[in-house]
Every structure is written in C-alpha cells, then in structure tokens.
Amino acid sequence: MSATQHIRCHECDLKVQIPLLAHRQKAVCPRCGCLLSQYRYLALDKILAFSLAGLFFLVASLPFDFMIFDVRGQFQTMSMPLSITTLVEQDYLMLAVLQILAIYVIPACILCGLAYLTVFIRNGQYPPRGAWVKKLVFTLLPWSMAEIFLIGALISLIKMQSIAVIELGMSFYAYLLFTLCLVTVVLYLDEFQLTDRLRELGEDRWQSAKRIPPSRRKTVQRTWALLIASVILYIPANLFPIMTTMLLGVEEPNTILGGVITLWRGGSYPIALIIFVASLFIPIAKLLVLAWLNYSIQTNSPSLRLWRTRLYRITDFIGRWSMIDVFVVAILVSLVQLGNTMAVYPGPAALAFSAVVLLTMLAANSFDARLIWNHKQDDK
Numbered sequence: 001m002s003a004t005q006h007i008r009c010h011e012c013d014l015k016v017q018i019p020l021l022a023h024r025q026k027a028v029c030p031r032c033g034c035l036l037s038q039y040r041y042l043a044l045d046k047i048l049a050f051s052l053a054g055l056f057f058l059v060a061s062l063p064f065d066f067m068i069f070d071v072r073g074q075f076q077t078m079s080m081p082l083s084i085t086t087l088v089e090q091d092y093l094m095l096a097v098l099q100i101l102a103i104y105v106i107p108a109c110i111l112c113g114l115a116y117l118t119v120f121i122r123n124g125q126y127p128p129r130g131a132w133v134k135k136l137v138f139t140l141l142p143w144s145m146a147e148i149f150l151i152g153a154l155i156s157l158i159k160m161q162s163i164a165v166i167e168l169g170m171s172f173y174a175y176l177l178f179t180l181c182l183v184t185v186v187l188y189l190d191e192f193q194l195t196d197r198l199r200e201l202g203e204d205r206w207q208s209a210k211r212i213p214p215s216r217r218k219t220v221q222r223t224w225a226l227l228i229a230s231v232i233l234y235i236p237a238n239l240f241p242i243m244t245t246m247l248l249g250v251e252e253p254n255t256i257l258g259g260v261i262t263l264w265r266g267g268s269y270p271i272a273l274i275i276f277v278a279s280l281f282i283p284i285a286k287l288l289v290l291a292w293l294n295y296s297i298q299t300n301s302p303s304l305r306l307w308r309t310r311l312y313r314i315t316d317f318i319g320r321w322s323m324i325d326v327f328v329v330a331i332l333v334s335l336v337q338l339g340n341t342m343a344v345y346p347g348p349a350a351l352a353f354s355a356v357v358l359l360t361m362l363a364a365n366s367f368d369a370r371l372i373w374n375h376k377q378d379d380k
Helices: 043-060 080-089 093-122 130-143 146-160 170-188 191-201 216-239 256-265 269-298 305-335 348-366
Strands: 004-008 015-019 026-028 035-038 065-071 074-079 165-168 243-247 250-254 342-346
Touching: 004 191, 015 026, 015 035, 035 191, 043 093, 043 170, 043 191, 065 146, 065 170, 065 305, 074 080, 074 305, 080 093, 080 305, 093 130, 093 146, 093 170, 093 191, 093 305, 093 348, 130 191, 130 305, 130 348, 146 165, 146 170, 146 269, 146 305, 216 256, 216 269, 216 348, 243 305, 250 256, 256 269, 269 305, 269 348, 305 342, 305 348
Parallel strands: none
Antiparallel strands: 004 015, 026 035, 065 074, 065 165, 243 250, 243 342
16 A cells, blocks of 8 residues: 555545554544544455355355244244245235345345455455446445344344243354354455555556536435435334234234334333334434435535534434344244244335335435535536
C-alpha cells in the first residue's frame, strides 16, 4: 500500500487523504465521523481461513436435524432443507425463497467471493473480474441475515419451551459455527484496504469508477415511492395474523402485537421486548426517520447535517433486524406440525411484514446521504 491514498467519504462526499495505517488504526471522516478504513494485520489471511471454515460449516448444517420437538411423546424434527419445503407446502413460496436467499445463498456467495479474491491476492495475482466480484460482495452484505435467523431460532426455542421439550440438533451447532465465521469475516473485511490491494495488483486492468454526483430529484422520488409502499403494506402486516396456532383442533390467530402481549403475560419479558423493538418500534422509527431525512433533502435544509447523517447511519444498520419475527414464524411452522394435536401455520401478515422490511431496506439504500451535505446541488 502506498504512503497516502485519497478517498471520498460515501456519506458526506468529502475528499479525505488517508495515510498508511498501523495495526488496528482507523481512518475517520473529519466532517461526518464515518469510518473510512481500519487496518488489521493479516486481515486477508484471516478472511480466507474463516471464509473456507464458514462454507464448510454451512454445508455441514444441511444434512442433520436442526431442532427436535417433543410433546408428550410425539416427535417432530426440523432440518434446514425441511424448513424450506414446509413453507412451500403451505403455499408460502415467496417466504421460502426469502429465507433460502437470506440465510443460505447470499451468505454463501459472500464467503465464496471473498475466498476467491483473497486466494489470488495472497498469490500476488489480480483475480479475473476482481472489481466486479468485490462490488458484488459489498452489495450483498446488507442482505445477509444468518445471525438474525439464528437469534430467531433461539427465540422460537424460548417461546415453545413451556409446552414442549425442544432439543438442539447437530445442524444447529454447525449453523452457529458458520454464523460466527461469517461475523468474523465481516469484522476483518475493509473495503478500502481490499480495493487498494486490488489496485496494486492490477493497475493496467483497474478502472476507477467515475464519481457520479448525487441526483436529488431521482433520489427523493425513489425513496418516497418505497416509503409509501412500505406504509401501505405496514397496515395489513399488523392487522392480519402473522401466524395461526392450532391446538387440539382449535385455531388461534396471532398478530405481531398479540404475540408480544402473550409473551409479556407469560413472563417472557426479554423476548417480548426484543420482538416489540424489532417488529414494531424499529419499522415505525425507520419510516419516520427516512421520511424526515427525505423531506429535509427535498426542502434543501442545511441544518443538523451531522445529526441527520448519524440518524441515517443508525437507521440503515438496524433495519434488517426486523426480520427476526418472520424467521421465528418460519421456524415454528417447520417445527410444529403434529396434525390436529398441535400445528403452526404462517399468516398473511408474514408476507406483508417481510415486504415492509425489504422495502424499507431498499429505501435506505436508495437514499443518498451525500445530499445532506450537497444540498445546494441542482439536477442538470
């Protein structure tokens, strides 16, 4: 890496000169406080090792039981592939596709892409289509939800422990190790450091992306459209049941708020609080914050730039955690299928709420934080 490099902050568009960093040193934007880069010694070696280990544990999580459900001698086992096929059998194909993409395909693509890049870089070679693979990896990162699925599995375990005996299978521990490997890879991954290594190895093949000024009109219109669609879908997501529980032939529909109240009355206060924050508070807060940020851009407001940037940063980070409730439903549907004795079925709100989470994530991605600082720029 050369002595100094220049980079534009992706949140405020300030051009910053970054010196050669030592181990664990960080480069932070002096204007908005955005983390631009952090150097870690042997980061690429660790990314490669944990990527390969993560892929191994992901494959190992497929053939064994994930959870075992026991109600008075009646057993139901859940494996990872079975959770997908059960959702398909319940005519919730879109929910099954969402789950397989978020917890399998996207994390696997991220680890495969990083392993591919680091193998070539460690051998001193520029990887074919390296810039494209790097862009793909960082585009997919926000949509990887392995750790959210794992927390959803633990919540499902706690919700059902009062009426059944639930054992964790080998696949659960394999998926746990996979998730830890994935989180470690993300911890050591730095886009600026990776880009600089690729540039060193492929000067003649590297084409620097031309900086495109943010378009206020297109950004505002796109974000408003996604937010309005989210608000419309948020209504049925809370009015209709997110799942239906059948016990001894009697069906009991559960809305998101109803599930929180039931958990609270049952004494599961931490779980009720987690579901309330993730499924009710965060979606509403995200809609309100993004609407305010978008309105401030539309009106050319120059005030509170730093606070608006920080709010956007937090909103963009926490948005995907609302998927916890959807994964809880998916796991319970796969685990609790004992005929008329006891069964859980997904409700229409599951798809609506999934769409709300995805649309708000797209709205956050479409919002260009640089416009908070470039408020005087007009479309040409």
